[in-house]
Amino acid sequence: MAKPIGSTPIFSLFVMFSLLYSGSSQTIHNEQKTWCIANPLASNSALAANIEYICSQLDCGSINPKGPCFEPNSRMHHASFAMNLYYQANGRHLFDCNFINSGLVSLIDPSYGNCSFHSGTSDELLQLNINFACNLVDCNATHSGGVCYYPATLINHASYAMNLYYQITGRKKSNCNFRETSLIVSSDPSYGNCSYPCFTVQ
Incomplete structure (x- = not known):
């Protein structure tokens, strides 16, 4: 969960869109939606660290037990949701989905059922x-x-x-x-x- 509002600066930032990554090149396509997902080769400890870091800054309520993105209850899935949240909030740059090589930019929407992964607007x-x-x-x-x-x-x-x-x-x-x-x-x-x-x- 995000930290409660207090003396910590909190800002409103819309979901932004900019970079499309394909192969070894990167091209700007404002209309192209992209998402950040966890790298299947990433370790559980790396994904856990990503979740802890991101959810200390952003609202990860959707992956809480009663949230629409809690199931499937796996570290890979929860990390993907959190990492995408961070990626979208910070401008959808390649480096915002790196997480020490534990993230991948996807052109396929990972949303499912009632669980929506934020994307470009x-x-x-x-x-x-x-x-x-x-x-x-x-x-x-x-x-x-x-x-x-x-x-x-x-x-x-x-x-x-x-x-x-x-x-x-x-x-x-x-x-x-x-x-x-x-x-x-x-x-x-x-x-x-x-x-x-x-x-x-x-």
Whole structure:
């Protein structure tokens, strides 16, 4: 389970998409969905360490005993769910699915039954999220000339706007839903001169 909200910075970050890995090359395909799964050759200890690390930062409730992804109750399966959660939340870069060679990028959706593995989200949803959030919060930082304008992508601008909305509205889990296109993370997504606001919960 994710750590309870307290003094630890918590950020709202939507499920992002970017890299498609095929063979020994990597190509950017914004429309291509990819997932991170556990390498079948990885040791149980490595997978257990992955689960512990990821679930200390992100909400792994789905693999708890009453969660929709608990069965099959195997370390390989639970690690795949957690590793994909981390991979999606951090931008779907190859290195976000490495985990010391215990992860693999898959082009096949590992979801099954009621268990859904998060994946990329469409440009239309990202734009809707930007429109909604920026009607209520100040998104000038993502406008041309702003410190968070670059990279000038929907992914970047939506991430900033959604986090700002989440922070200003009290950091409630329900305020980081955005039609199930977002995740709460404890890793600060700030970069360069672009700072993602994080307000302490009283």
